[in-house]
Amino acid sequence: MRKLLIAIALCPPATLCSAADEAFHRDVEPFLKKHCYQCHDARQAAAGFRIDELGADFSVAKTPEMWREVIDRINIGDMPPEDEARPDPKESFAVVEWVGRELRRTEREAKMAGGRIQLRRLNRREYINTVRDLLLIDENFASTTLMEAVPPDGKAEGFDRVSAALFVDATQMDAYLEAASLISDEVIVSGSEPEAQKIVSESEDSTRKTKGVVKESLLGESFKIPAGVQKYEFKDNGVLHIQSHYGYDKGPKYWGKIFQSVKLNDLVTSDGYYRIRMKAGASVGSRGAPIKLKYSYADSTPVASEKIVELPHDLDDPDWVETVMFLRAGQPGQKRGLGISWNGIEKVIGGNGTWYKKIKNPSRVVTREIAAAKKSGDKQALKEAYAERDRLLDLAGKFNEPFFSYANEWAGREDEVPKLFVDVIEVSGPVHQSWPPASHQLLLGEETSADRTLAEARAAIEKLLPRAFRRPVQPGEVDRVLAIVQAGINQHGMNFPQAMRLGLQKVLCSPQFLYIAEPVPRSASVSDGVRELNDYELASRLSYFLWSTMPDEELFHLAEQGRLSDPKVLRSQVTRMLDDPKSQQFVESFAGQWLQVELFGSVQPGMYLYPDYDQSLEEASKTEALAFFAEILASNLAITNFLDSDFLVINERLAEHYGIKGVKGKEFRRVAIKPEHHRGGIFGMTGLMTLLADGTRTLPVRRAAWIVENLFNDPPPPPPPNAGEVQPNTKGENLTVRERLALHRDEPTCASCHAKLDPYGLALENYDAIGAWRTKANGENFRNPKKAPELDVSGQLPSGRKYSSLEEFKVALLAEKKKFAKAFSEKLLTYALSRPVGYVDYKTVDDLVAALEQNDYRIRPLIQAIVASEPFQTK
Structure with a gap:
């Protein structure tokens, strides 16, 4: 072989x-x-x-x-x-x-290195996950602070784990050194837990009083009107909130702000956990839903975060409610405050309609009449206008109805309105979830003394290195790290924790950690060109393939026993790993890049053309594609579901967008669909359809190019340098994108390419620029639905199969599912091997397609076949 x-x-x-x-x-x-x-x-x-x-x-x-x-x-x-x-x-x-x-x-x-897998470094996702699992680093620290410190990755073949793109230069090495410093400071602590700083904020300025009157100006004169019921009332020890007085955050539910911002710039000077305490109580009223508080930190900044907590205390018995949030310091000078909202009712209290209807609005008319009469010189009109002004002023002076009152539906039901009482708010930190942190305990135990021995340092290094290097280590490797620690103490005057941080930085910046190293043993004949991986190397290759992180204890244990390479054991481990929550990393990394989910949201539709597109829809669209892939993986479904399926994985916001009833809540779940929903597979996913448009109109050529490249691994030939795009629809033309595309490809050379490409994009024209279903053109200048032209989505695939609807298009694609199976196998094999797939892999790809055909195209047998393949198990 x-x-x-x-x-x-x-x-x-x-x-x-x-x-x-x-x-x-x-x-x-x-x-x-x-x-x-x-x-x-x-x-x-x-x-x-x-x-x-x-x-x-x-x-x-x-x-x-x-x-x-x-x-x-x-x-x-x-x-x-x-x-x-x-x-x-x-x-x-x-x-x-x-x-x-x-x-x-x-x-x-040129990138294949003769079909052999090259030495490659960990990409950013793998580095962060590995540090997290190696040292028990806090997840928030890893996903935010560390994510920004580690340099981004290049891509090849559409993935950020291909060797040819994962080079290391001086700039990246500097970034790894900085990241290692941040990690070591987080992992190794000394002394007792630092005392948390605290900011105490009264719910409102206690010197303020609830206003009794409202001052109104009318036609140059001021009037005082009884204020009536207030949105909030000042009490001796706090504030009673009936309705928001800072406005509402729009969304699936209303959140009324009770605090514009508690300023935290002087407190949050480093990333970490901060304790938020509020003394408060609430009444749910007749609505019955529990009262919740939402803490919004540093809104509209790169370090923004939020958290929602339920308030269990009664209105008449307020008490402390406490939570902990991970807050980030951000850039110097960046304003950072804590806004606090509650899920009250938006329109409980409103202005008095009588004032506006009988006095305020007519006075505006009189003002205009006076100005017009003065300009025209009409003395009689001016006299009449002044008389009307005097009448309104007299009426305003006698107006004694309260300016604010309960809305009609709540009038007489004041006791049934949800209410919130707030006394004091405290923010303190940074605080630790445990002391010493779990990462320190893993490495050095519970002792945090600055005076410890080199024997303790050696013991810590001997425990760390085999896991950091993902293989057994030699005594000399331990000695080299220990020498760094010893030099820090003896030559640089460091205490034990400082020197150990230096030693840890040495480990995290070593090639044995940064790279997935699979060296050729001295005993092996280099002329052979191929060797089998040992069990430790196989454990790493498998773990970074399916989990994007280092092997866990079970994989290490099997490697130590030499059992992992046993085919039966290996198959069972693949099954275990796919069932583990860590496989979500595979979903996000492979599916996220294959379907280009990371780009979803990069095209912003015109808000006036597509008012239904909002932030919640955008966020849901990113989750949809990943959740759909995760469902296929978890349930071991056929990969043909990507072309068409009888289900979606959606939440309420997407269901509303897709016209599917009966789906409630933010949670994503599998939902059966009917033909009249015109959905299924990845076609029609709003995130993808929006990405493959320009925010104004659909772009069939872009959609087609994406399909042939990502689904069939057959990119179209390079376009002419001046190919351009389909022209926008102009007033009076009323041409569909298809009709304008026909004009665009009048050039014979262009027509030949478009004939093979366009059918894949024109078939999706029923989905508009945000993935909503349509039968007529919309967006652009198609303002009148009655006059908008009907869409023609018929076509013929390069194979000759014809279709006249989206459903027939999917049938035609499924008839060529072996072509898709080959392309998907190549994509997944590229991801698994971290190198391009080429001519040397033709037999492997054929075997993978055969494995799919023999197992009804289910995804897990394909993954098992890749792991069992010779390219995956050899170096």
Whole structure:
């Protein structure tokens, strides 16, 4: 088997080796001889450019660049020159398509390292997860503070874990050093727990009094009107809130602000946990729902966070309610306050309608009449206007009804209104959930003394290194870290905790930690080119594939016993790992990048064209794609569900957007759908449809290109440099995007490419620019639904299968599910191997597709087949 792999690595099978040459001699060379050689051969070499020397071998220096220049010239139509016979568009497209395919293949093979998995560093997600699990770092610290400190990753083949993109330069190394310093300060503490600082805020300024009257100005005169019932009342020891007096946060529920902001700039000077205490009580009233408090920290800043707590104390017996929040310091000078809201009722108290209807509004009319009469010089009109003014002023002076009163539905039911009483608010911190923190206890136990021995340091390092390096370590490796600790104490005057922090930084910046290292043993013959992974290496490769983190204790234990490589044990471990909550990291990393969820929300629809698009819909759309993938993984469903399914995984906000009834709450759950919902699979997911639009109109070509590249792993050939986009709809034209696209591709060269591409995008035209279902054009200048043109979503796939509706389009795609299965297998294998998949993997890909076919296309057998494959288990 090894000899076969070596042979494949040196030269692909004959069918693969000859395919490019055959296509070149069949489709490309005749075209070049007919249209190019006469000006670009040895005799003329116009512009110093010889095409007759170009062949099918793209590994020759500068050949890819020269071919790219050729197809650019063909695409834009300036070669051959206009005075020459024009090439047949289909022949031109065949050349462009062949060159594009070979360019992609050459780039991919350049990154493959002969089909072997290269040494690679941990990407950002893996680094943070590994530090968290290695040292029991707090999740909030890891996902916020540490996330910003660790440098971002490059991408190759659509993923951030491919070796070719995970380089390390001086700037990144500086960032890793800074991150290691932050981690060591968080992990290793000394002395007793620092005393928390505290800010105490009265619920409101106790010197203020509830106003008894409202001052109103009318036609230049002031009047005092009885204030009536207030939104809040000042008591001797606090404030009784009946209705918000700072406005409401809109959303699925109303949250009325009772505190604009408790200023925390002087308190929150470092990231950490802060204790928030409020002495309060509440009455739920006739509504019955429990009263809740929402703490909103640093709104509209990069460090914003919020938390909701339930208030258990009665209105007549207020007491302390306490919670802890992770708050971040942010940038110097950045304003940071704590806003406090409650889930009261928005419109309990309102202004007196009589005042506005009989006095305030008529006075505005009189003001305009006086101005108009003065301007026109109409003395009689001016006299009448002044008389009306005097009448209104007299009426206003006698107005004794209260300015504020309960809304009609609450009049006489004041005792049934939910109420909140607030006395004092305290914010203190930073505080620790335990002292010493769990990370310190893991490494050094409960002792926090600054005076400890090198023997204790050695014991801590011996315990840490095997897990940090993810393999057994040699005594010399322990000694090197211990030497750093000892030098810190003896040469630099550090105490024990300071020196141990230095030693930990050494570990976290070492290649053995930063890289997934799979060295060739000295005993192995390098000439073999291939070797099996040992059990520790297999444990790491498996864990970073399915969990994006280091192996857990069970994997380490099996590796120590040499049992992990046993096929039965390995299969059971894959099942265990997929059932573990940590597999959500696989969902977020693989599915998030494959479906480009990280880009959802980057296109903002026009608020006037698409008023239904809001923040809650955007956030829900990001979760939907991941939750859908997670359901397929958890339930071991067929991957064909990505093309079409009889269910969605949605919450109330998405159900409302999709026109599906009976779904309540923010929680995502599996929901069965009917044909009339026009949903299923990833097509129609609002996050994806919005991403593949421009905020104003749909873009069928962008949608099509996304489908052929991400679902079928077959990117379209490079477009002409001046290809442009479909033009916007202008008033008077009333043309659908499809009709404008037809005008766009009038150029014969463009038409050949669009004929293969556009059907995938035009089939989705029933989904508008935010994924809402439609049968007529909308958005842009289609303001009148009655006059908007009907949509035509019919087409024909390159295979010849025709469709006239979205449902028929999905049927056509499912008829070609083996093509999708091959593409999905290639994507997942690329992710698993951390390298591009190329010609050396043709047999592996065939085996993976066979595994899918034999198991009704279910996803878990595919993952098992990848883990069992020779490329995954060898170096």
